[in-house]
Structures are given as C-alpha cells and as structure tokens.
Amino acid sequence: xxxxxxxxxxxxxxxxxxxxxxxxxxxxxxxxxxxxxxETGLKTPRMGAIQKIAELFHVTKGYIIEGEEENSRxxxxxxxxLDSERQQSVISFAGxxxxxxxxxxxxxxxxxxxxxxxxxxxxxxxxxxxxHKVITSxxxxxxxxxxx
Numbered sequence: 806x807x808x809x810x811x812x813x814x815x816x817x818x819x820x821x822x823x824x825x826x827x828x829x830x831x832x833x834x835x836x837x838x839x840x841x842x843x844e845t846g847l848k849t850p851r852m853g854a855i856q857k858i859a860e861l862f863h864v865t866k867g868y869i870i871e872g873e874e875e876n877s878r879x880x881x882x883x884x885x886x887l888d889s890e891r892q893q894s895v896i897s898f899a900g901x902x903x904x905x906x907x908x909x910x911x912x913x914x915x916x917x918x919x920x921x922x923x924x925x926x927x928x929x930x931x932x933x934x935x936x937h938k939v940i941t942s943x944x945x946x947x948x949x950x951x952x953x
Contacts, residue, residue: 809846811855814869816844818862833857834949853948 819829819840826840833840833854842848850858852866859866884895925933 808843808849810871811849811869812844812846815840815850815858818858818864818869819844822862829858829861832861856948 815829819826826844827837830837830840834857835854839848839850843850855866855869859869884892887895921933924936
C-alpha cells in the first residue's frame with residue numbers, strides 16, 4: 806500500500822464532497838489530526854478505516870488503496886491495441902474467470918448455510934442466535950479498534 810496514493814485519494818474524495826477534515830474525522834471516528842496525517846502520507850489508515858471511508862464515499866477499498874481507475878485505464882489501453890480475435894480471447898477469458906469467481910462464492914455460501922443448518926440441528930436456534938450476537942459484538946469491537 807502506497808500511503809501517498811491513499812492520502813491523495815482520501816483528500817480527493819473529501820474535497821469532492823466539500824467536506825472538511827474535521828467532518829470526515831467525526832464520520833470515521835478518528836481525530837482531525839489523523840485525517841491530516843493520512844492525507845499528507847505521514848500515516849496509513851487501517852483497513853477498517855479505509856472500509857468506512859469507502860462506504861462513506863460510495864467507492865471500493867481498491868479505489869482508495871490502488872486507484873482502481875488506473876487499472877481500468879491500463880486494461881482498456883492494452884485491450885484497444887489488440888486485434889479483434891485477441892480481444893475476443895480476452896473477453897472469453899475474463900468471462901470464464903468471472904464465472905469461476907461466482908461459482909466459488911456460491912459454493913462458499915452453500916457450505917456456510919450447510920454448516921449453520923448442522924449447528925442449529927445439533928444445538929438449537931437459540932444457541933445459534935447467541936453465537937451470532939457474540940460474533941457480531943466481537944466484529945464490531947475489531948472494527949472500532951482498526952479504525953485508527
């Protein structure tokens with residue numbers, strides 16, 4: 806992660822929304838100085854803070870971390886230089902990769918649902934609800950810890 810790129814992206818997003826560092830700090834749950842340190846590249850925000858900023862400005866974490874737009878521009882530039890047969894190969898390859906990714910996600914979700922069903926069957930729904938509350942609480946504490 807390049808802290809200068811991250812800082813530039815945060816500053817750019819904040820300015821587009823005409824938001825002050827103090828306003829952003831309040832929304833993210835950090836100090837104004839922390840925002841300043843991020844934007845100037847003195848410090849790098851943790852992933853939890855990057856996630857909050859991404860959600861706040863409706864962009865991806867990748868946009869903040871790596872400047873996804875740059876990747877898209879590079880890909881388009883290369884794609885446009887290919888002859889039409891090779892362009893079709895790229896489209897086909899990308900489509901297959903997307904299908905693989907979607908299948909993996911679906912299989913992961915199905916496996917998770919199966920495990921939840923088995924847990925509920927063995928321990929009951931009330932135990933599942935209690936476990937869910939514990940996990941949710943723990944995640945919230947982790948996110949709060951990772952913000953600054």
